[in-house]
Amino acid sequence: MASPGPPTGGAGGGGGNPFAHATPPGGIPNTTDTILASIFIPLFFAVGLYFHFRLFKAYNQKFIWSILCFGFCMARIAALSLRLATVKHPTNKSLNIAAQVFIAAGVVLLFFVNLQMARRFFGQLHPQHAIWVKRVVNTACILVIPVLAM
DSSP: OOOOOSOOOOTTSSSSOTTTTOOOTTOOOOHHHHHHHHHHHHHHHHHHHIIIIIHHHHHTOOOHHHHHHHHHHHHHHHHHHHHHHHHHOTTOHHHHHHHHHHHHHHHHHHHHHHHHHHHHHHHHHOGGGHHHHHHHHHHHHHHHHHHHHO
């Protein structure tokens, strides 16, 4: 039996925020995060610009999956920038929430890129199955959109 004490604010009632003392996903940021983020922000920026400008301008074509890779890089830059801001203001929960939103957005973009690239590679290796694999993958992509809306 639990010892009597002040209510903790959990699901059993008692008021308060049940997430008030939870640590942010990824742990509490420190100076190591500052060093790593200062390395990865220019790296993602360079890779994103390479995908966007170098590949598009060289061939005068737009490749949708490169645009998604560019979006992934920009989402990571935003998430890392918010992580740096969290080092300065560690008690601001809004910064942590916003960083997690950008991380999740980057993961979703990368999921779509990987799914479509796998479909293209499989279609090249097995052309006899390419049509139905394309339909299955496109259906999976369409079914993910309502899940994201929730």
